[in-house]
Amino acid sequence: MDETTALEVHDLNAWYGHTQALRNMSLSMMERRITAVIGPSGCGKSTFIRCLNRINDLMPGFRVAGRVLFKGQDLYAPGVDPIEIRLRIGMVFQKPNPFPKPIYDNVAYGPRLCGIKERARLDALVEESLKKAALWDEVKDKLHHSALALSGGQQQRLCIARALAVEPEVLLLDEPCSALDPIATGRIEELLLDLKKNYTMVIVTHNMQQAARVSDTTAFFMLGQLVEFGPTSQIFTNPRDKVTEDYITGRFG
Amino acid sequence: MRIEAHTLARMLSRRRRMELGFKALAVTTLAIALGSLALLLLDAIADGAGRLSWQFLTSFPSRKPEEAGILSALVGTVCLILLTAVFAFPIGVGAAIYLEEYAGKSWFSRVVEVNISNLAGVPSIIYGLLGLELFVRAMGFDRSLLSGALTMALLVLPIIIISSREALRTVPRSIREASFALGADRWQTIWHQVLPLALPGILTGSILAFSRAIGEAAPLITIGALTYVAFLPDGLFAPFTALPIQIFNWVSRPQAGFHANAAAAILVLLAVLLLMNALAVFLRQRYQKRLNL
Numbered sequence: 001m002d003e004t005t006a007l008e009v010h011d012l013n014a015w016y017g018h019t020q021a022l023r024n025m026s027l028s029m030m031e032r033r034i035t036a037v038i039g040p041s042g043c044g045k046s047t048f049i050r051c052l053n054r055i056n057d058l059m060p061g062f063r064v065a066g067r068v069l070f071k072g073q074d075l076y077a078p079g080v081d082p083i084e085i086r087l088r089i090g091m092v093f094q095k096p097n098p099f100p101k102p103i104y105d106n107v108a109y110g111p112r113l114c115g116i117k118e119r120a121r122l123d124a125l126v127e128e129s130l131k132k133a134a135l136w137d138e139v140k141d142k143l144h145h146s147a148l149a150l151s152g153g154q155q156q157r158l159c160i161a162r163a164l165a166v167e168p169e170v171l172l173l174d175e176p177c178s179a180l181d182p183i184a185t186g187r188i189e190e191l192l193l194d195l196k197k198n199y200t201m202v203i204v205t206h207n208m209q210q211a212a213r214v215s216d217t218t219a220f221f222m223l224g225q226l227v228e229f230g231p232t233s234q235i236f237t238n239p240r241d242k243v244t245e246d247y248i249t250g251r252f253g
Numbered sequence: 254m255r256i257e258a259h260t261l262a263r264m265l266s267r268r269r270r271m272e273l274g275f276k277a278l279a280v281t282t283l284a285i286a287l288g289s290l291a292l293l294l295l296d297a298i299a300d301g302a303g304r305l306s307w308q309f310l311t312s313f314p315s316r317k318p319e320e321a322g323i324l325s326a327l328v329g330t331v332c333l334i335l336l337t338a339v340f341a342f343p344i345g346v347g348a349a350i351y352l353e354e355y356a357g358k359s360w361f362s363r364v365v366e367v368n369i370s371n372l373a374g375v376p377s378i379i380y381g382l383l384g385l386e387l388f389v390r391a392m393g394f395d396r397s398l399l400s401g402a403l404t405m406a407l408l409v410l411p412i413i414i415i416s417s418r419e420a421l422r423t424v425p426r427s428i429r430e431a432s433f434a435l436g437a438d439r440w441q442t443i444w445h446q447v448l449p450l451a452l453p454g455i456l457t458g459s460i461l462a463f464s465r466a467i468g469e470a471a472p473l474i475t476i477g478a479l480t481y482v483a484f485l486p487d488g489l490f491a492p493f494t495a496l497p498i499q500i501f502n503w504v505s506r507p508q509a510g511f512h513a514n515a516a517a518a519i520l521v522l523l524a525v526l527l528l529m530n531a532l533a534v535f536l537r538q539r540y541q542k543r544l545n546l
Contacts, residue, residue: 055434060358087436097427099446109445110435159431166435 006031006170006200007052012066014047016059021047023224025066029217034192034201036215036232038208040247043221045204046094049172052202053089054082070170087114090163094175096155098147098162103130103139106147106158110166125165133161134191153184157191164195171195173203177210189214208248212236220244294523301516309517313483314499318510323518325482326499329398330525332486333495334467336402337409342459344406345413349455352414353421354443373411380408381475389476396477399489404472409462416458420451453537460533464526470497496522 007029014022022044029035037045050056051064054075068075075085087110098106107126116122126143130136135157139150147158156176163171173192177185185207192201192214205211211218211232218235220228220243228235228244239245246252256264312322356362384404394400424447432442448455473495480502482494496518503515 053434055430058430058433083436083438086434091434093427093430093434095427097425097431099428099431100450109432109437113435113437113441162431162435 004031005029006071007202008067008069009048009051010067010069012048012051012064012068014044014051014056014065015061015063016047017061021224022051025226027219027226027229029200029202031200032196032198033216034196034203034214036211036218037202037204037221038206038211038218038247039221039227040252041206042223044224045221046174047224048221049091049174049202049204052170052172053086053091055086055091057082087166088168089170089172090166090168091172092156092159092163092174092176095179096152096159098150098155098158100146100148102144103147103150103158104143107162107165109162114166129161129165130158132164132195133157134187134194135161151184153180153187156180156184156188160188160191168199170200170202173201175204175206178206185210208236220247222247297516297519297523299516300513301518301520304513304517305520309514310521314481318508318514321503321511321514323496323499323514323521325485326494326496326518327521327525328485329478329482329493330467330495330497330522332398333401333405333493334463336398336489337405337466338459338463340402340406341409341413341462345410345459346417346455348410349414349417349421350443350448353418354439354447369411369414373415376471377408377469378471378475380404381472383407384472384476395490396479396492397490398486398493400476401473401478401493401495404476405466405469408469408472409459409466412462412465413459416462417451417455420454420458421447423454424450449540453540456536456540457533460529460536464529467526467529468497468522470495470501473498474501496525 005028009028010026012022012025013020025044025048037048039045047056051068052075056062056064064076066076070085070089074080099109101109104126107129108122111122111125116125127136127140130139135154138154139158142149147155150158156179160171160176177188180188189210192203195201203211203215215232217230218232219226220235220239220241222243228239228241230240235244236248239248309322310327311324312320313324314326315321352362352365356365381404384400384407388394388400388403389396394403428446428450429442432446437445478498479492479494480498482492486493500515500518500522503511503518506512
């Protein structure tokens with residue numbers, strides 16, 4: 001398989017007001033691979049992933065310096081439309097956040113915003129997205145019921161389906177399983193491994209077993225800095241940095 | 254620390270007495286509030302219930318109390334409040350959307366915020382003076398329904414803006430982020446996600462604002478609404494009267510018959526208010542049901 005870089009981060013610094021959240025981050029994420037970001041709370045994991053689709057632009061007082069290249073294009077260059085970025089780089093959040101609308105309308109939301117109106121095309125997109133998210137069989141008879149009636153795990157898969165419906169190239173997942181039980185978590189992990197065939201993914205997680213199970217590459221953050229970055233197998237079996245070793249063996253954090 | 258048994262018992266019994274005392278105090282204040290309201294209502298019913306009739310609702314005012322009715326005042330009030338809503342609701346909600354969703358946290362938005370809160374507390378007669386100068390004289394609308402509605406719209410605008418902002422603020426950030434992450438722009442996010450969720454709150458706040466306006470007499474008297482109108486308003490520029498003015502007028506007459514009329518008109522006004530509040534509750538329930546499906 002070819003190893004093409006999908007996302008490249010160069011000297012990324014980020015601030016909330018006067019508090020610096022990220023310091024001189026440089027790393028790159030490969031296409032059709034899962035990159036896991038681990039580290040203790042407050043280490044900048046979420047800030048980092050939220051820089052990759054410019055969703056943090058919406059935070060008052062947020063500032064960023066450095067470059068994030070997506071297939072060679074700098075996301076923060078002047079003239080770049082964050083909306084276009086978010087269509088190509090989808091995101092799933094920590095807490096399942098379905099819209100208080102029917103399941104169908106949740107999935108069709110993105111495509112409808114892009115101007116797709118034909119019923120047949122929307123139907124096909126909704127079915128396809130729900131199938132990709134391994135949710136179709138559970139909801140195909142209640143597409144017009146409220147999404148809020150689903151269980152937490154189903155809601156999170158719905159959010160994944162919703163993100164896939166706009167046909168992005170990258171999927172960012174910010175602790176997608178932290179609100180789910182182990183069985184629902186297992187299903188999501190299976191799903192991610194399956195989606196890897198077609199999507200580049202970046203997943204922030206608190207769960208080190210999860211990082212070890214699903215990711216190809218792992219980045220370890222501490223206090224807003226990148227401590228170690230490398231193949232997951234190496235990070236977990238033979239970390240180069242003492243701090244990384246202490247963290248993954250549970251000596252702190 | 255160890256507390257001896259009898260000290261503990263004494264302490265606990267004192268706490269229980271305190272608890273009981275506070276409960277009694279709370280019940281008393283509630284009784285005072287509800288009691289005075291009930292007294293007011295009973296007084297109005299005792300004086301006015303006898304005058305309530307179809308004839309009372311469908312007659313124009315008259316010099317003879319037993320022939321007088323509130324048709325022009327009731328129609329005037331309904332027209333006035335509908336027209337007020339037409340002006341104040343879109344402007345108020347629009348201003349709230351701007352302040353909450355677009356303005357950010359600049360010094361400008363803070364200045365506007367403080368001023369709006371202040372405006373909500375300005376006595377209504379001041380709005381009457383403004384309406385008199387601006388709408389009646391400068392813009393030449395005269396003492397018309399339009400002038401009245403515009404004045405009332407100014408009066409309720411701050412309340413609508415404040416309550417709409419509160420409602421917009423209750424929409425969780427996670428919903429907005431979900432929408433933005435799917436490539437929605439700000440307006441699409443507001444229109445498809447934020448407004449539907451905030452609507453029950455916006456409607457409730459606005460209807461409560463309008464029911465406050467319904468009871469206002471001072472600004473209407475200031476802009477010169479008539480007290481004796483023996484015809485129905487036939488357009489925006491028609492002279493008009495409203496229930497509070499009619500009540501004010503009847504109360505200030507010496508004859509007892511007119512006092513009974515005033516009491517009956519108060520009952521009608523209360524019924525209109527109750528109807529509007531019921532509408533607010535109904536709309537809120539309906540939209541919430543739609544959201545939960």
